[in-house]
Ligand SMILES: Nc1nc2c(ncn2[C@@H]2O[C@H](COP(=O)(O)OP(=O)(O)OP(=O)(O)O)[C@@H](O)[C@H]2O)c(=O)[nH]1
């Protein structure tokens with residue numbers, strides 16, 4: 517079984533080397549790590565290329581014309597499928613998604629098609645971030661569950677693994693999201709296609725290095741996207 521872990525990056529030079537080293541240290545069989553970088557001015561891509569010289573499991577998809585968490589994710593999924601991945605995972609580069617949980621996410625695929633790293637189930641935690649941010653996430657989660665009828669507890673989790681057939685079934689050429697709302701769009705479309713979605717507990721921690729690229733603008737866009745997905749479904753367009 518070939519696994520490709522997609523890591524979208526923008527200005528993550530303070531994290532990417534450590535992250536890739538931590539991922540390599542897991543020694544997961546037949547695993548590859550694909551960094552999708554949008555030509556970060558801080559030299560993230562160069563760090564990846566440095567590591568690639570020693571570790572052939574490290575790959576770089578350098579995008580020079582596009583910028584966005586969503587389109588980077590889609591490009592990563594497509595490249596992973598083209599690489600022949602049986603399982604495609606994705607995670608952030610800033611250690612909010614601790615690599616040590618990756619084995620349990622992968623194990624979860626024995627009984628599910630999609631596995632999410634979850635802060636909201638028993639054993640999961642999200643107490644490292646300011647209370648305001650924790651509350652924002654909880655509100656967004658309530659809103660998404662309500663509008664999209666999902667039974668998933670942590671709908672905002674971008675730490676997840678998919679069986680190949682899930683990403684093959686979703687039409688990646690016609691995704692609506694350009695930004696981080698891709699997380700919800702892919703989750704909802706997986707649900708609509710009838711795939712079994714499971715959650716495993718993770719402890720989500722605040723980034724220690726680098727700065728966040730996602731702000732309130734993305735949050736509002738995310739709320740709008742959820743509404744749009746619901747309406748499209750209602751009118752039979754999804
Ligand atoms: N390729 C690419 N990656 C991006 C872009 N924006 C964000 N990312 C990456 O997507 C992941 C999540 O972005 P973050 O900035 O950590 O967003 P966040 O987790 O919502 O915010 P914090 O909690 O403050 O870290 C990180 O690995 C980023 O480097 C982008 O435009 N292009």
Ligand SMILES: [Mg+2]
Pocket residue numbers: 608610612723728
């Ligand atoms: Mg982050």
